[in-house]
Amino acid sequence: MPTTLSNNVLALLPEYILTIVGVLIMLGEPLLPAGRTRKPLGWLAILGAIAATGVSFWQLHLGVMNAFSDSIRVDAYSIFFQVVIGAVVVISLLASLDYFEGNSSHAGEYYALVCFGAVGMMLMSCSTELLMVFIGLEISSISTYIMAGFRKGQGTATESSLKYFLLGSFATAFFLYGIALTFGATGSTNINVVAAALPHTNSPVLAVLAIAMIIIGIGFKVSAAPFHVWTPDVYQGAPPPVVGLMSTAPKAAAFAVLLRILYSGYAIDQPRWQILMAILSVLSMCIGNFGALMQRDVKRMLAYSSIAHAGYLIAAFTALPADGIAAAAFYSASYAAMNVGAFIVITLVSGYSERVRTGDDYTGLAQEHPVLGAAFSFFLLSMIGIPFTAGFFGKFYVFTAVMHSGHVKLALIGLVNSGIGCYYYLRLITRIYSTANATKSSSSADFELAAETDPALIAAPLNFPMPAVSLRIPAYVALAAAALATLALGIAPNGVLRMAQSAAIATTPANAANQITPISPSSTLR
Amino acid sequence: MVPIYYYLVLAAILFCIGIGSFLIKRNIITVFMSIELMLNAVNLTFVAFAHAHDNVHGQIFVFFVMVVAAAEAAVGLAIIIAIFRTRQTLDVDSMNLMKN
Numbered sequence: 001m002p003t004t005l006s007n008n009v010l011a012l013l014p015e016y017i018l019t020i021v022g023v024l025i026m027l028g029e030p031l032l033p034a035g036r037t038r039k040p041l042g043w044l045a046i047l048g049a050i051a052a053t054g055v056s057f058w059q060l061h062l063g064v065m066n067a068f069s070d071s072i073r074v075d076a077y078s079i080f081f082q083v084v085i086g087a088v089v090v091i092s093l094l095a096s097l098d099y100f101e102g103n104s105s106h107a108g109e110y111y112a113l114v115c116f117g118a119v120g121m122m123l124m125s126c127s128t129e130l131l132m133v134f135i136g137l138e139i140s141s142i143s144t145y146i147m148a149g150f151r152k153g154q155g156t157a158t159e160s161s162l163k164y165f166l167l168g169s170f171a172t173a174f175f176l177y178g179i180a181l182t183f184g185a186t187g188s189t190n191i192n193v194v195a196a197a198l199p200h201t202n203s204p205v206l207a208v209l210a211i212a213m214i215i216i217g218i219g220f221k222v223s224a225a226p227f228h229v230w231t232p233d234v235y236q237g238a239p240p241p242v243v244g245l246m247s248t249a250p251k252a253a254a255f256a257v258l259l260r261i262l263y264s265g266y267a268i269d270q271p272r273w274q275i276l277m278a279i280l281s282v283l284s285m286c287i288g289n290f291g292a293l294m295q296r297d298v299k300r301m302l303a304y305s306s307i308a309h310a311g312y313l314i315a316a317f318t319a320l321p322a323d324g325i326a327a328a329a330f331y332s333a334s335y336a337a338m339n340v341g342a343f344i345v346i347t348l349v350s351g352y353s354e355r356v357r358t359g360d361d362y363t364g365l366a367q368e369h370p371v372l373g374a375a376f377s378f379f380l381l382s383m384i385g386i387p388f389t390a391g392f393f394g395k396f397y398v399f400t401a402v403m404h405s406g407h408v409k410l411a412l413i414g415l416v417n418s419g420i421g422c423y424y425y426l427r428l429i430t431r432i433y434s435t436a437n438a439t440k441s442s443s444s445a446d447f448e449l450a451a452e453t454d455p456a457l458i459a460a461p462l463n464f465p466m467p468a469v470s471l472r473i474p475a476y477v478a479l480a481a482a483a484l485a486t487l488a489l490g491i492a493p494n495g496v497l498r499m500a501q502s503a504a505i506a507t508t509p510a511n512a513a514n515q516i517t518p519i520s521p522s523s524t525l526r
Numbered sequence: 527m528v529p530i531y532y533y534l535v536l537a538a539i540l541f542c543i544g545i546g547s548f549l550i551k552r553n554i555i556t557v558f559m560s561i562e563l564m565l566n567a568v569n570l571t572f573v574a575f576a577h578a579h580d581n582v583h584g585q586i587f588v589f590f591v592m593v594v595a596a597a598e599a600a601v602g603l604a605i606i607i608a609i610f611r612t613r614q615t616l617d618v619d620s621m622n623l624m625k626n
Contacts, residue, residue: 131587138594142601149605156623158608163621165605166557169598170548173564176591177541180568183584184534184575233624300624 011067011074011126013059014052014082015119021048022115029108038107042097045111046090049118053086056122064506070190071129077325077503078126081256084333085125087485088249088340089118094478095344096241099352100150110150114245117143121253128264130179130189133257137175137221140253141168144246148238151352160237167220167230175217181210182265191265198268211266211273214258215280221254224280224314225287228307232291235303240350243299244343247306248336255313255332263321264507277317278410284311285417292424296358301424302342305383308421309335312398315414319401325504327397330497334390334489338382341482345376348475365432371476373432375483380425382486385418390489397497533574540567554606554616558599565595 009016025041032038056079059065065074093114100107120139127133145168149161183189185206186197201207216227223231235243262273288308295301313335316328349365349372350356366373382389385396395418402411489496544564551557569588576584610616 131590135590135594138598142597145601145605149608152608153612155612158605158612159621159623161605162554162609165602166548166554166561169558169561169602170564172598173541173544173561173568176565176568177571179587180571180575180584183572183587184578187575187579187581189583189587236624 007065008067008072010059010062011065011072012123014056014086015122017052017055018048018115018119018122021045022112022119025108025112025115029106029112032108037101038111039097039101041108042093042111045115046093046097048115049086049089049093052118052122053083053090056082056086068129068132070192071132072126073128074126075503075506076499077260077329077507078256080329080499080503081125081252081332082122084252084336085118085121085249088245088252088336089114091340091344091478091481092241092245092249094474094481095244095340095347096239097474098472099239099241099347110147113143113147117147117245118249121249124253125256127257128191128260130182130191130194130261133261134172134176134179136253137257138172140250141172141221144168144242144250147242148234148246150242151239154237156237157239158237160234163230164234164238171217171220171227173217174213174220178210178213178215178217181206181213185210191261194265195267198266207266207269208272211262211269212276214261215273215276218254218258219280222251222258222310222313223303223307224310225283225307228284228287228310231307232295232300232303235306236297236300239352240299240343240347240354243302244340244347247303247343248332248339251306251310252332252336255328259317259325259328260507262317263325267321274318277314278407281311281314281318281410282413284308284314285414286311289417289420289424292421295424296360298357298359298362298428299346301359301428302339302346305421305424306339308417309339309383311417312395312414315402315410316398318407318410319398319405321508322501322504323401323404325507326497326500327401329500329503330397330489330493331394333496333500334382334394334486337390337482337485337489338379341479341486342376342379342383344475344479344482345372345379348372348472348479349376359428359431362428363431363434367435372479375479377429377432378483379486380429382490384422384425388487388490390486390493392490393493393497394489530574530578533570537567537570537574540564540570552618554609554618554621557618558602558606562595562599565591 021044025044028041029038059074060076060079066072067074093111096110100110117140120136120141120143123136124133124140127136145161145165148164149158151157179189182194185201185203186194188194188197198207219227235247238246266273285308288304288306288311292301292304292308295304313328313331316324316331318324319327349362356362365376378389382391385391399411399414402414541564544560544567547560547563548557551560569591572584572588576582606616613620
């Protein structure tokens, strides 16, 4: 299809919609009087995100579109990730509609930042030009740095924002160096041209270094061990609706980029990067699960659990192209559904000042708020991977794909790790359903430190702060949507899996299946 | 003429100095500056390769990197000011509110 103006507009229509909505919100924010509610801007953002997701889904009927001199490629693969990102953005916006209301004077900017962040993530998943990938990555990262520190007065929130910013930019430098070395090895930054030029490169060493640098850069973004150090602190300090968003959507986008760069750009070097990914996967699973065992803070525990989930997802990279990409895409969708849901519950339970923090504080949640308790338990069960939840099929497809390519040891390590993971998820569930209300003690060390910078925290009552019922409706709608998505992916995964498979076929080079021979299991894990 | 790999080695050294000072330095502003050094090392690599391949793409990339670095600096300095307001210090070691 030739690159025409209308083609360019059509290919990036979801991004255009979100950009325009974001700019409108930025313009509307200062026009509203200081005391006035910012909710209309929030609804505008939600409408924009729904429209963008819908348009992205509709693009499926237009076939493969190449736009902007082959730097954008809209196909089943990019649309799959864009729809996941769009859905996560809509759900998080619904959940945060009342969160910032009345607590900060600049809530409107938050909605605009979410829209801009979504633009960056969607750009990442549809670019085949590393320059566009870099710009998308930065648009999404810069917006999430700001969102992480949105509770300006609280020391923990600004600290979380700072850590995210410093380590995120550090990672970006690695990613950029990887792109520079790719350019040096092949003379191009277009993934398809890179793939074509790699077999004849004069400097294969540069190409290998480039892969390593790109994996380090993206590894930071998806919080894979050993590049995970920022994750617990950032997730603990950032506002819960923001964590729900930034632990799922940017990760899905980063995995989309990594899958595309590795499987279609660097397909020829697959044996080399597969070993790296296997090591990364084992480290992430073990560090994530063992780290989570020792956490008292619930958000911190979920941060370690998110490192472990990144490990399960990375395991899919060791599989054959078609299997691996489909399994990774499905896993990122199912992880998005359950993790966003869990953080909506935390948003509702802990409120703006977040007095409720540790696992002990969640004791008796099911008694006071049966719906929230049940929903939280459901999402935690899904993270364990209990059948009839999204997490089960996510893990099932990943480990099946890994076994198919012969990496039995990696799959076994993954299964053992899922077993270890049971312990800390179940511990939280038993606390939610236990009745002993007297054991509540919020005097953890981090709470005292956090209270030093924010005196309001001490004054906050030590029960579950709940706004009026009418104010909770959007958040409950979001919760229901996340729970339904988790349940649907666990009961009838076929539709989404078929989409993931067509996505995988769309991005695999036609001859990749013949080119690549599976490497022997012994060479992967010694 | 200076061979191309001189530039590449210089860029690699600059990049490593950036990593080193990112890990060693204790003032947030200095840590931030070391990230800028790493980005500039990448820029040098791009320009060197662009010259070697006789391909202007690498130089275009540098402009984008500079623009993005400027945007990042704006956000980063804002975050650093927010940190200073709440904590009255810019020492990385005192950024330890969150421990288990």
